Amino acid sequence: MLYRENGQFKTNYRADQQVFPILQDRIAIGALLVFAFAVVPLIAPEYLFRAILIPFLILSLAALGLNILVGYCGQISLGTGAFMAIGAYAAYNFQVRIPGMPLIVSLLLGGATATLVGVLFGIPSLRIKGLYLAVATLAAQFFTDWAFLRIKWFTNDSASGSVSVAGLQVFGLPIETPAQKYLFCLAFVAVFALLAKNLVRSHIGREWMAIRDMDVAAAVIGIRPVYAKLSAFAVSSFIVGVAGALWGFVHLGSWEPAAFSIDRSFQLLFMVIIGGLGSIMGSFFGAAFIVVLPIVLDALPYWFGIPIDTALAAHLTFMIFGALIVFFLIVEPHGLARLWSTAKEKLRLWPFPH
Amino acid sequence: MGFFLETLFGGLMAGMLYSLIALGFVLIFKASGVFNFAQGAMVLFAALAMARFSEWIPAALGIESKVLGNVLAFIAAMAVMVAVAWLIERLCLSKLVNQEAITLLMATLGITYFLDGFGQTLFGSDIYKIDVGMPKDPIFLFQSTFEGGVLISQEDLVAALIAALLVGALALFFQKTSTGRALRAVADDHQAAQSIGIPLNRIWVIVWSVAGFAALVAGIIWGSKLGVQFSLSLVALKALPVVILGGLTSVPGAIIGGLIIGVGEKLSEIYIGPMLGGGIEIWFAYVLALLFLLVRPQGLFGEKIIDRV
Numbered sequence: 001m002l003y004r005e006n007g008q009f010k011t012n013y014r015a016d017q018q019v020f021p022i023l024q025d026r027i028a029i030g031a032l033l034v035f036a037f038a039v040v041p042l043i044a045p046e047y048l049f050r051a052i053l054i055p056f057l058i059l060s061l062a063a064l065g066l067n068i069l070v071g072y073c074g075q076i077s078l079g080t081g082a083f084m085a086i087g088a089y090a091a092y093n094f095q096v097r098i099p100g101m102p103l104i105v106s107l108l109l110g111g112a113t114a115t116l117v118g119v120l121f122g123i124p125s126l127r128i129k130g131l132y133l134a135v136a137t138l139a140a141q142f143f144t145d146w147a148f149l150r151i152k153w154f155t156n157d158s159a160s161g162s163v164s165v166a167g168l169q170v171f172g173l174p175i176e177t178p179a180q181k182y183l184f185c186l187a188f189v190a191v192f193a194l195l196a197k198n199l200v201r202s203h204i205g206r207e208w209m210a211i212r213d214m215d216v217a218a219a220v221i222g223i224r225p226v227y228a229k230l231s232a233f234a235v236s237s238f239i240v241g242v243a244g245a246l247w248g249f250v251h252l253g254s255w256e257p258a259a260f261s262i263d264r265s266f267q268l269l270f271m272v273i274i275g276g277l278g279s280i281m282g283s284f285f286g287a288a289f290i291v292v293l294p295i296v297l298d299a300l301p302y303w304f305g306i307p308i309d310t311a312l313a314a315h316l317t318f319m320i321f322g323a324l325i326v327f328f329l330i331v332e333p334h335g336l337a338r339l340w341s342t343a344k345e346k347l348r349l350w351p352f353p354h
Numbered sequence: 355m356g357f358f359l360e361t362l363f364g365g366l367m368a369g370m371l372y373s374l375i376a377l378g379f380v381l382i383f384k385a386s387g388v389f390n391f392a393q394g395a396m397v398l399f400a401a402l403a404m405a406r407f408s409e410w411i412p413a414a415l416g417i418e419s420k421v422l423g424n425v426l427a428f429i430a431a432m433a434v435m436v437a438v439a440w441l442i443e444r445l446c447l448s449k450l451v452n453q454e455a456i457t458l459l460m461a462t463l464g465i466t467y468f469l470d471g472f473g474q475t476l477f478g479s480d481i482y483k484i485d486v487g488m489p490k491d492p493i494f495l496f497q498s499t500f501e502g503g504v505l506i507s508q509e510d511l512v513a514a515l516i517a518a519l520l521v522g523a524l525a526l527f528f529q530k531t532s533t534g535r536a537l538r539a540v541a542d543d544h545q546a547a548q549s550i551g552i553p554l555n556r557i558w559v560i561v562w563s564v565a566g567f568a569a570l571v572a573g574i575i576w577g578s579k580l581g582v583q584f585s586l587s588l589v590a591l592k593a594l595p596v597v598i599l600g601g602l603t604s605v606p607g608a609i610i611g612g613l614i615i616g617v618g619e620k621l622s623e624i625y626i627g628p629m630l631g632g633g634i635e636i637w638f639a640y641v642l643a644l645l646f647l648l649v650r651p652q653g654l655f656g657e658k659i660i661d662r663v
Contacts, residue, residue, distance in 0.1 A: 076456055124644060128651045129659065131389045131455060135598045136647060138591075139640035150631040216661040262591070266463060273460045311479060318471025325464035330449045333457050 003347040019197055036186055041179040049178035052291060057185040058246045060287035063271040064196055064280065065239030070269070071277035072200055073232035074212030075125050076133060079140035080268045082121075083237045084244025085260035086144060087114040089154055091245035092163050096156055103170050107188075107245045114241025115234045122233030126226055129215075141262050148257040164254025181250045188246060192239055197280050199235065208232050209278070274328050276337025285336035293321065361620050363506055369616020370514035371575060375593035376600065376608040377521065378568040383602045384541040385561040388447065389455065391462040394590020395469035396566060398582075399438065401573030402473045403431040405482035405582045424486050428570070435566030436559075438469070443558045470587060479584065484577040488512055513575045520571055521609055524564070528605070537561060541603075595643035601656025610654060614646075615639045 003024050010016040020026045044053065066080050091110025095101055121140040128136050148154055148161045155161045168175040175184050199205055207228040210218035219225050248255045267290060275286020297317045301308045308316070332338055375397060382390040407427035417423050442465060450461055489508040528534040539547040540557045548554055573582070576589055596615045600607025622638045652659050 070456070076459075124648060128644075128647045131459070131602065132598050132647060132651065132653070134389075134456075134459070135594050136640070136644050138594065139637060139644050142637035142640055146633060146637050150633060270460065270463070273457065277456075312475060315471040315475045315479065318467050319475065320471075322464045322467030322469075322471065325467070326446050326461050329453075329457055329461050329464065330446070333450070333453050 003344065003350075019194075019201075033190065037183070041183060044179075044182075046178050049182050051295060053182050054178070054185055054251050056287055056291045057182070057189050058243050058251055059268070059271065059291060060284045061185075061189050061192055061246065062240050062243035062268050063275065063283040063287045064193060065236045065243060066268050067272045067275075067277070067279070067283045068196060068200070068208070068239065069232050069236035070272055071279065071282075072205060072212060073208040073229060073236075074215075075122075075229060075232065076130070077137045077236075078134050078262070078265050078269065079121065079137035080240055081260040081262060081264035082140040082144040083114045083118055083240040084247060084264065085148060085257060086117050086237075087111055087241025087244035088248030088255065088260065089148055089163070090114065090241070091249065092165060093154065093156070095165060095249075103168055103175075103249070107242055107249065110245035111238045111242035114244065115238040118233045118237025118241075119230050122230050122237075125229050125233065138262070141265055145257055145261065160256060162254060162256035163248075165249050166253070168249060175250065185246055185250055188242065192242070193280060193284075196235075196239070200280070204228075204231060212278075270325060274325065274335055276335025276340075279335070279337035281340060282335050282337030285340065289336065293324065297321065360505055361624050362617060364510070365617035365620035366613055367507075367510035367514045367616070368620060369596075369613040370517040370609075371510075371572070371612075372593050372596045372616055373600075373609045373612025374517045374520065374568065374572040374575065375590055376596040376612055377524065377605065378565040378572070379593065379597045380600075380602065380605055380608045381524070381565045381568065382561055383597075384605075385537050386447065386540070386558055387455070387544075388458045388462060389602070390565065391459060391590075392442075392465040392469060393565065393569060393593070394587040395466040395473070396435070396438070396569040397573045397576065397590065398584065398587040399469050399473040399573075400431055400435055400566065400570035401484065401577035401582045401586055402477040402482065403434045404428065404570065404574055405484045405577060406477045407431055408484065409482075420485070420487070428574075431570055432567065435570055436563045439562030439566050440559050442562055443555060447558060448555055466587075470584070474584070482577075482582040484574055484582060486574060486578055488575075488578050509579065513579070516571065516575065520568065521605065524568075525605060527564075533560060592639065595639040598653055599643040599646050601653030603657050604653070604655035607653055607655035611643075615642065618642045 003022075005022050008021075008023055010021070015021075018026075020029060040053070062080065062084060065083075066077065069075050069077050087110040089110075090113035091106045094106035094109045095103070098106075117140075121137065124136055125133055152158075155163050170184065173180075175181055200208070207218070207223045208231075210221070210223050211225060211228045211232075215225055218228070244260060248259070252259060271286035271290045272283065273286070274289055275284065276282025294317060297320055298313070301313060375393060378393040378396065379390055382388055382393075404427055407430045408424055411417070411426045411430065412420075412423035415426075417426070446461055446465065447458075450458060489512060492505050492507050493511075494505055528538060536547070536552045536557055537560065539550075539552055540554060544554065547557075572589075573586065576586055580586065592615075593612075596608060596611040598611075599614060600609070600611025619635050619639055619642075622642075623632075623635050626638075627634050646654065650656075
C-alpha cells in the first residue's frame with residue numbers, strides 16, 4: 001500500500017527517464033545517503049569502520065566493475081585481482097614519482113592504467129568465448145602477480161613488491177581516522193554507482209546486454225562486437241582499478257602483490273554471482289554478504305562460548321563458506337538482487353492479497 | 355644437446371602429470387558440461403585419504419606387508435571418492451540442472467572450498483607422506499651418444515607410464531563398454547540420452563567417480579613426489595591451461611596439451627626465464643595457451659564452436 005506508483009504521472013520525458021521513477025525509491029535512496037554520509041560517521045565504532053564498512057565499500061566498488069563485465073557484457077573474468085593490483089601499483093607510482101600529485105588524480109590515473117591493460121587483455125575476448133575466455137583471463141592474474149614481484153621498477157625497487165603510502169590528504173584535508181577514510185570511500189562509491197547506473201541504461205549498456213544475450217545476433221543487428229566488448233573491458237577495469245587503488249591506499253596503507261591474488265578474484269566473482277548478475281544493487285548485496293559472512297563465521301564459536309582450535313575453526317569456516325555458496329546458488333541462482341525485486345513486488349500489494 | 359634433451363624429457367614427463375589432472379576436468383566437462391574447478395580439491399582430498407588410510411589401516415588391522423596395506427588404503431580411498439561423487443551429484447548438481455555455465459562453475463568453486471576444509475578437518479592438515487614404492491633413483495640414458503648421458507628421474511618415468519596406462523584404459527572404457535557409450539551419449543545431448551532411457555543421475559555419479567579415480571591416481575603420484583599438503587590443490591591451476599589448450603571436450607587433447615605445456619614450461623624457464631628475471635613458469639603456460647587459442651578458439655582438439663542465431 002505504501003510502496004506503489006499509483007498517482008505518480010509522468011508528464012514529460014525527463015520524468016519518464018529518471019533513475020528512480022518511483023517517489024518512494026527516491027526518498028529511500030536519499031534517506032540512505034543522508035544516513036551513510038551524516039549519521040554513520042558519528043555513531044559507528046572504529047572496529048566497524050576498519051573491519052566491515054571500508055572493505056565493504058571498496059569491494060562493492062570492485063564488484064560493481066566486475067558486474068559490468070560479467071553481468072552486463074557476459075564476458076567471464078577470473079583476473080579481477082590483477083586489475084585491482086594494476087590500479088593500486090600504478091596509482092602508487094604516480095603518487096611517489098610525481099611530486100605534489102593530488103591523491104584523487106593519482107587514484108584516477110591508476111584506474112586509467114588498469115583500463116589500458118584491461119583493453120589489452122580484452123582483445124582475446126573477440127575470438128575466445130565462454131569458459132575458454134574465463135581460463136584465459138587467468139593469464140592476466142598470474143602475469144601481474146609475477147610482474148609486481150619480479151620487475152622492481154613497478155614497485156620503486158622495494159623488496160618482494162611491498163610498498164606503502166602515508167600522509168594521504170585531499171584538498172588539504174587529511175585522511176587518517178577511520179571515519180575520514182570511510183567518507184572518502186563512500187564518496188567514490190556513490191559517484192561511481194551513479195555513473196554505472198546511467199551507463200548501463202544508455203545505448204552502450206544496451207549494446208553490452210545485446211552482446212551478452214547473443215553476440216552473433218547482436219552483430220547482425222549492427223552492434224560492433226569489437227567496440228562493445230572492449231568498451232566493457234575498459235569501463236570495468238577502470239572501476240576495478242580505482243577500487244584496487246583505494247584498497248591499497250586507504251584500506252591497507254601498505255601492501256604486497258599477495259593482497260590481489262587469485263583468491264581476491266574468486267571472492268569478487270562470488271560477490272557478483274551471489275549478489276546478482278546484471279544488477280548494480282546486487283553488487284552491493286553480494287559485497288555485504290561476502291564481507292560479513294567470514295567475520296560472523298569466525299565470531300560464532302565465541303558467541304556460543306564453544307572453545308575451538310584455531311586451525312579447526314579455519315577449516316570449518318572454509319566448509320561452511322563453500323556449503324553456503326552452493327546452497328545460495330541452488331536456492332536463488334539469480335542472486336540476492338532477485339530476492340530484493342521479489343520483495344518489492346510483494347510490497348506493492350501489501351497488505352492486500354490482490 | 356644433452357642438456358636440451360634432458361630438459362625436453364623432464365618437460366614431457368611433467369606434462370604427462372599435468373594431463374593426468376587435466377583428464378579429470380575433461381571427463382566431467384564432456385559428460386555434464388560442468389567446468390569442474392574442484393578437481394584440484396579432489397586431488398588433495400584423495401591424496402589425504404590415501405595417505406591417512408595407509409597409516410590407519412595397517413595400524414588397525416596389524417598388517418605388516420606394505421603392498422597389502424597400500425592396496426587396502428587405495429580401495430578405501432576410492433570408496434571415499436565414490437561417496438564424494440555421489441554426494442556432489444545428489445546434493446548439488448542434480449539441483450542445478452539447466453543452469454548457466456557460470457553458475458555451475460561457481461558451484462564447483464563452492465565445492466572446492468568445502469572439500470578443502472572438509473578434507474583437512476577429517477584427515478588433518480600436516481604434511482603427510484605417501485609411499486607406494488616409487489623408485490627414487492635417477493637413471494642415465496644415451497651415455498654412448500653424449501658425454502655424461504641424459505639424466506632422467508625414474509620416478510617421473512614411472513609416473514608418466516602410469517598416466518599413459520590410465521589414459522589408455524579410459525579410452526577403452528569410453529569406446530568399448532556400454533557404460534562408456536552411455537557416457538558419450540549423455541555428453542552429446544542430455545535430453546536425447548534421457549529419452550532413450552539412460553539414467554542421467556547414475557551417469558553423473560559414474561563420471562564423477564571416474565574423475566575421482568583420476569584424482570586419486572594423480573594425488574598418489576603428485577603426493578609421493580611433493581608430499582601431501584594443502585599446496586597440492588594448487589596443482590590444478592597448472593592443469594587449467596592444459597585443458598583449454600587441448601580443448602575442453604577432448605581426452606587426447608588433454609594429453610597433447612599436457613605435453614606441450616610441460617615442454618614449453620621447462621624450456622622457457624631455462625632459455626627465456628633468465629632474460630626476464632626468472633619464475634616465469636607460473637604464467638608462461640597461460641600465455642602459451644592463450645596464443646594457441648587465438649588461432650584455434652576451441653583448443654587444439656575441441657569440438658568446433660558453431661554459433662547459431
